[in-house]
Amino acid sequence: MPSVLRKEMFHLPEGIIYLDGNSLGPLPKAVPEKVAHMVQAQWGEMLIKGWNTAGWMAQPGRLGDRVGQLIGAPEGSVVLGDTLSLKVFQAVAAALKMRPGRRVILSDTGNFPTDLYMADGLAKLLDDGYEVRVEDPLHIADFIDESVAVVMLTQVDYRTGRLHDMDAITKIAHAKGAVMIWDLAHSAGAIPVDIAASECELAIGCTYKYLNGGPGAPAFIYVRPDLLDTIEPALAGWLGHDAPFAFDLDYRPGAGIERMRVGTPPVIQMASLEAALQVWDGVAMADLRAESVALQEQFIAQIEARVPGLTLASPRDPNARGSQVSFSFPEGYAAMQAVIARGVIGDFRAPDIMRFGFTPLYIDAADVRAAVDHIAAVINENLWDDPQYKVRNRVT
Amino acid sequence: MPSVLRKEMFHLPEGIIYLDGNSLGPLPKAVPEKVAHMVQAQWGEMLIKGWNTAGWMAQPGRLGDRVGQLIGAPEGSVVLGDTLSLKVFQAVAAALKMRPGRRVILSDTGNFPTDLYMADGLAKLLDDGYEVRVEDPLHIADFIDESVAVVMLTQVDYRTGRLHDMDAITKIAHAKGAVMIWDLAHSAGAIPVDIAASECELAIGCTYKYLNGGPGAPAFIYVRPDLLDTIEPALAGWLGHDAPFAFDLDYRPGAGIERMRVGTPPVIQMASLEAALQVWDGVAMADLRAESVALQEQFIAQIEARVPGLTLASPRDPNARGSQVSFSFPEGYAAMQAVIARGVIGDFRAPDIMRFGFTPLYIDAADVRAAVDHIAAVINENLWDDPQYKVRNRVT
Numbered sequence: 001m002p003s004v005l006r007k008e009m010f011h012l013p014e015g016i017i018y019l020d021g022n023s024l025g026p027l028p029k030a031v032p033e034k035v036a037h038m039v040q041a042q043w044g045e046m047l048i049k050g051w052n053t054a055g056w057m058a059q060p061g062r063l064g065d066r067v068g069q070l071i072g073a074p075e076g077s078v079v080l081g082d083t084l085s086l087k088v089f090q091a092v093a094a095a096l097k098m099r100p101g102r103r104v105i106l107s108d109t110g111n112f113p114t115d116l117y118m119a120d121g122l123a124k125l126l127d128d129g130y131e132v133r134v135e136d137p138l139h140i141a142d143f144i145d146e147s148v149a150v151v152m153l154t155q156v157d158y159r160t161g162r163l164h165d166m167d168a169i170t171k172i173a174h175a176k177g178a179v180m181i182w183d184l185a186h187s188a189g190a191i192p193v194d195i196a197a198s199e200c201e202l203a204i205g206c207t208y209k210y211l212n213g214g215p216g217a218p219a220f221i222y223v224r225p226d227l228l229d230t231i232e233p234a235l236a237g238w239l240g241h242d243a244p245f246a247f248d249l250d251y252r253p254g255a256g257i258e259r260m261r262v263g264t265p266p267v268i269q270m271a272s273l274e275a276a277l278q279v280w281d282g283v284a285m286a287d288l289r290a291e292s293v294a295l296q297e298q299f300i301a302q303i304e305a306r307v308p309g310l311t312l313a314s315p316r317d318p319n320a321r322g323s324q325v326s327f328s329f330p331e332g333y334a335a336m337q338a339v340i341a342r343g344v345i346g347d348f349r350a351p352d353i354m355r356f357g358f359t360p361l362y363i364d365a366a367d368v369r370a371a372v373d374h375i376a377a378v379i380n381e382n383l384w385d386d387p388q389y390k391v392r393n394r395v396t
Numbered sequence: 397m398p399s400v401l402r403k404e405m406f407h408l409p410e411g412i413i414y415l416d417g418n419s420l421g422p423l424p425k426a427v428p429e430k431v432a433h434m435v436q437a438q439w440g441e442m443l444i445k446g447w448n449t450a451g452w453m454a455q456p457g458r459l460g461d462r463v464g465q466l467i468g469a470p471e472g473s474v475v476l477g478d479t480l481s482l483k484v485f486q487a488v489a490a491a492l493k494m495r496p497g498r499r500v501i502l503s504d505t506g507n508f509p510t511d512l513y514m515a516d517g518l519a520k521l522l523d524d525g526y527e528v529r530v531e532d533p534l535h536i537a538d539f540i541d542e543s544v545a546v547v548m549l550t551q552v553d554y555r556t557g558r559l560h561d562m563d564a565i566t567k568i569a570h571a572k573g574a575v576m577i578w579d580l581a582h583s584a585g586a587i588p589v590d591i592a593a594s595e596c597e598l599a600i601g602c603t604y605k606y607l608n609g610g611p612g613a614p615a616f617i618y619v620r621p622d623l624l625d626t627i628e629p630a631l632a633g634w635l636g637h638d639a640p641f642a643f644d645l646d647y648r649p650g651a652g653i654e655r656m657r658v659g660t661p662p663v664i665q666m667a668s669l670e671a672a673l674q675v676w677d678g679v680a681m682a683d684l685r686a687e688s689v690a691l692q693e694q695f696i697a698q699i700e701a702r703v704p705g706l707t708l709a710s711p712r713d714p715n716a717r718g719s720q721v722s723f724s725f726p727e728g729y730a731a732m733q734a735v736i737a738r739g740v741i742g743d744f745r746a747p748d749i750m751r752f753g754f755t756p757l758y759i760d761a762a763d764v765r766a767a768v769d770h771i772a773a774v775i776n777e778n779l780w781d782d783p784q785y786k787v788r789n790r791v792t
Contacts, residue, residue, distance in 0.1 A: 013443070024444045118633060216664065251517065
């Protein structure tokens, strides 16, 4: 098996072991030049003509196709834009229109809060009896009944890494007549996804975690191809119009996935993302998954052997995990600060979760071994109780 | 009067006279270094810690205050984010909640289409008898009655530059019990605006035109301070939550203008905008307005004297115009292509409008004179009919 390791394509700060690519991917080396070129040679020299001459206008669809390859989406079914929160709103709003007689948006307590907040905001806005029902992720299938308009789940739990069975849950949702939306925030670029095979209607995700697009990189939305001509975009912006530059007074949705576009795309962020996506050329997701699992298994085995104070909070079965491993520790916040101060960057999630992301593009077995050394020192020697580490340093 | 001219702060391509800053402002020279620093020294070196250490998280509010100074908004009443289309949606949705018994969203045919599209998409989504009523801008006040929940207008007409009387229309809207939303897309950085004095409830705008933030720069939203604690954000994202990093399952809107934030901000675009806004240090909007009017008056006088084929499509009274001048010409599209090919960049808007923006930060009287020379040559010598200029080159 060819290794997917390609550290040389990333800028990795000296002395840092970065196990937080599940929050914000590191800087791919191709990005600074691409961004500088976009700013200076395109914006600076082409001015307004850049929209066509430099291809800015077509970029959200072009990059959508590239992201689509990583999640098993056919060409023309994914487009980039806005933020994941907004794409959640757009997806749920569109889904509700597909099931006008139903009033329940079903999700689980393992979903990332903004997904729940956006759905809740939509329900309040509609003010027509809609309810966001949030249940236990381990038994979510039991809560799918004929009252459910849409099931919206994040495939990988952001705290524990627990992985939902996408195909099985989608089948159950469809059997009960519900629309299925998958949030791939912690899946895209992390695990193999075959979104088309799942037959879910909609999927959304972000590009600043495992896809390394940069802070605030645009989100993506996938629409199952057979729905593209009838889906109501809800956020009906001019760049989703059939003829944006005709400046008609009336909205007429564009062809295909283009209708899910809203406003003017963030071209500088798009340039960064475009360069970042080059890293994926030649990477087979199956290979990446195998290496991710190997790193996670190594990490769990070594932590459990050397750091008895930590308790595994992720599923033990690697097939039930995404690409991260979490341990619980009562003083997890302080401990993570101490670990970070020693150059191993993971993050903390309330109430007691120490979270570590494994990204085989730039993390190898030697990094894992070194990370375990630092974690062992901090926990076993109670270094987390050292005042020098008690600095408040919130990370997202 | 000190001139606001500061060409040396912009990268202006050799041989180009740029009269399209009302579509996309040119590159401020401070931007490339700032963006490079954000990418390399912040993202590259700080990684996830950049959210706090580099101040990324607070940036939308900090830049909101800077933009607020240019539109007469008090500190803490403006925040940056998303796109103008999305901020239209958010503003209209919030406004409708303030007038639950009313069903009409009133706008005019001079509004930019995406504002109408987003309102229409919202009305369709709500599916509860809402109507987007679009009337003649010259008589819009006559259409404001007790059925109107919200009046949403763009202050400066994107085609003709016609300027609405913000204070007068807001007063009428309020007298009839309607909420007033002003779109400042062609106002912010173009003309003096005292949004607080207008007493409108909401305002929105973009930062890539007269504020030179770069292609796809984030939008802004203003909420009248007395409404900040009760307004419903509708797009209820995690960064508008009272405690985003508590990861509560329930949404609880944040304090003040922060609740109008939605998802993760586009940090690279924000860096570009932050550098671009430095250009405004020491610029008095009254001085800028005086110079803008002088340039426009010079342009109209010289075109009318030398190019009888063009017909003024903008109001003749400078007090009734924003910072652009439009002329109609039956072959306007081809003519604008020819003018652009000669290095004078304006743009075309259907059906026959040749549009020229005046931006006294980097355009002076000599530029206007030279632009008129080229326009006169193209129109008077029928150069627009020359096949070499008949290239399709759509601009936004």
